[in-house]
Amino acid sequence: MADTRVERDCLGEMEIPNDRYYGIQTTRMLGVSGAAGLPIVFYPDIFRAMARIKKAAARANAEAGALDPEIADAIVKAADRTLDGSFDKEFPLDFWQGGGYTCLNMNVNEVIGNLANEILTGHKGQDRVHPNTHVNMGQSTNDTIPSATHLAMIPRIDALRSELCDLEAAFEKKAEQFKEVVKVGRTCWQDALPLTLGQEFSGYASALRRLIRKLEHVRPECLQIVMGGTAVGTGLSTAPGYQEAFYRFISEDYGEEIQPMENLFDGFQNSDTVVTVSGVVKEIACTLAKFAKDLRIMSSGPRAGFMEIELPALSPGSSIMPGKINPTVPEMVVQIAHQVIGNDVAISVALYDGELDLNVWDATFYKCLFESFSLVEREVTIFRRDCVESITANRSRCMEEAAASIALSTIVATCYGYPTGVKVAQYAADRGCKVQDAVVELGLMTKEEADTLVNPILMTDPERIDAAAAEFKRRHANVKKA
Known part of the structure; x- marks a missing residue:
């Protein structure tokens, strides 16, 4: 039986x-x-x-x-x-x-x-x-589920913030390691002015610091809940003194102050805090995907691509081509952004699909948001541990590209005016020579002046290049006067 x-x-x-x-x-x-x-x-x-x-x-x-x-x-x-x-x-x-x-x-x-x-x-x-x-x-589903969703976000935000701080530190460390690795900049996929690999990585670290601040900014909203409103916000079925006692006890349990929303009817009708948090998580996922795509491009090669950096080799990259290694971790990061964007769209639709005195689409909110939390938190760990921390720079390749960039003619435009800069750029392009050689051949600079001014590493330092250009113009102005 x-x-x-x-x-x-x-x-x-x-x-x-x-x-x-x-x-x-x-x-x-x-x-x-x-x-x-x-x-x-x-x-x-x-x-x-x-x-x-x-x-x-x-x-x-x-x-x-x-x-x-x-x-x-x-x-x-x-x-x-x-x-x-x-x-x-x-x-x-x-x-x-x-x-x-x-x-x-x-x-x-x-x-x-x-x-x-x-x-x-x-x-x-x-x-x-x-x-x-x-x-x-003293409760109903209508106040417990939205309140629990808010409170459930707190540890996820804290965990994600911690992982982002570790990733930010990893990028900052790389920025320091690569601070003297000069390379050509690229805008619209075309050669641009030189910068250092360290400067690029410092930008990644800075973006992460900004995202961390955004997470910290949305966190207090999660500490505001609708408990005590029962079914529609009126508080019917609660005993006198219940609500005040509840918030005292729940705050004691969490170790920080949890408060009722200013207007419980608003809290029942609208779930915009979930959309706000989802938006920040999506922004993190998209920003990480941008970083990952950059690393994927910069590491392309190993002999016919950009070849500026090397990513750790984690597994064979082809079932037919021996020796091919794929950027598997950066590609995973991009894929996760695809999913998180989709989750954010679903959450946004669930917000405006709420009707009258309750938003009933809690399943959409919870499933999509916490999938996004879980994916992004884990990817940050993997991205840092299995990719960023082991990146190395191809210093000679970076310097070679930077020195060959026609964009170095910008310093000529600074010293002589834009039309002369264009003349030098066209001369270098037509003859396949470096800008450094072109200015000497055109009689615009001596070899010593060219070595000083048409110098990729110097151009990465605004103060030094401005001072050098000013000194060059001052000397040549004195020559003309004499």
């Missing part, structure tokens, strides 16, 4: 296997879902946040005199037991669910309820602790 228990809800009753902590409502939804083939708990952050919400609610309800302290204590202990992931198998629901994730809220209520009942009675069931009456007291 099967070991089961009977549970009841508004649709009837059902036998539930007694080795399961989830109950009747979760079981019902398991039978009618599964489109993603992936459980929500694959990204467990929302379940950790929900457990903390249930703890704070139980403590607040007990303080307000609405909940038996013994039951409240059992709920707190039960919620704590779920925080380490040991009960994650009891959260089996598929990502794509209708009903504003009511099933997720009830899944948590049932698991914590059965655990609490077991603590008090030694068995699962609803005879002492009911998932709706006790665990869900």
